[in-house]
Amino acid sequence: MRFLLKLIAALLLVAAPCLAVSVSVQPAGSTSPADIVASASSSHAITGWCIYVDSVLVFRQNTSATKISQWLSMSTGSHHVVVTAWDSTGAFGSGYLTVSIGGSGGTSLIPAPPSNAKFFNNIDNMTGWIGCTVCANGPVAQYWMKQFVSSPSLDGSGIEAWIGGYVPWADDLFVKKFGPQNWANHIEYTMNFQWNASKTRQSNGAYVVQAVEFDAYFSTNGFKYMFGSQCDYATGHWDIWNNTGRYWQHTSVACARFGPGQWHKVTWYLTRDQNTKYLHYVALQVDGTQYNINTWVPAVGSSWGDDFGVQFQQDTDSAGDPWYEWVDKVNAAIW
Secondary structure (H helix, E strand, O other): OOOEEEEEEEEEOOOOOOOOEEEEEEOOOOOOOEEEEEEEEEOOOEEEEEEEEOOEEEEEEOOOOOEEEEEEOOOOEEEEEEEEEEEOOOOEEEEEEEEEEEEOOEOOOOOOOOOOOEEEOOHHHOOOOEEEOHHHOOOEOEEEEEEEEOOOOOOOOEEEEEEEOOOOOOEEEEEEEOOOOOOOOEEEEEEEEEEEOOOOEOOOOOEOEEEEEEEEEEEEOOEEEEEEEEEEOOOOEEEEEEOOOOEEEEEEEEOOOOOOOOOEEEEEEEEEEOOOOEEEEEEEEEOOEEEEEEEEEEOEEOOOOOEEEEEEEEEEOOOOOOEEEEEEEEEEEEO
């Protein structure tokens, strides 16, 4: 059986105190097994290679070769491939690939969670949500949240949140924590939402919403892997959060500036590499359309305890105009 193989290469040099190895990975063929071809260079002799597929070591060899070609069998779906080489000094570097393998029906950038995944369904109906405004790192807003709202709702029970107070550029944040999940490196996170307000537009015609934000995170062994995302109404882009730089990083994906009173569905597929302490924004799906993000950013040291959680946030405009948000059918899977 033949498969359509799409490889999207992202060269990323692993941060290390004495990093001297550069690794590049080439696109492969169109069948499974896939031919993974990689090259390495260093000022010292290369002494070994290894390959991980979805965080599982599938190949390791001690060799002085500066180029390898290794055939790997992969199932239909999206896979995270890491190719690492090291030299005689112990310095190493890695090249990264997002590999999507599909049949004749087409390729999905977001895989179906495997049978060993842990599922958190209808998170909006779980108790233990935490709301705050100071923790959202913006001016202090007035806000509230209530659960088990029957309308508007998709399944008869959702969350209603409100932000106001006419405080310019204010934020609120609502978080649900699940405790340590250090074993997992993949997140698939879905949220359905809509917003509305008594006054939906500013005097200049722009919506009163500054941004709608959807986040998921791991904190593990002193490092925080915060997968932040927002639809930025000002720029019209989907942004992702740069942990170390603490800023919103634009993607190439346009944000539709969702209007009031309509349900929308957002799904993120995210992975992390606990060895190199990097996050991978793999793919985004908005109302059924998928977008390849394929962007790596570093994690950051943190005093947080080990945890996994999901979040959503409301951001106000330059006048701090109030608005409501409803979220429903919030689901997550980790593996």
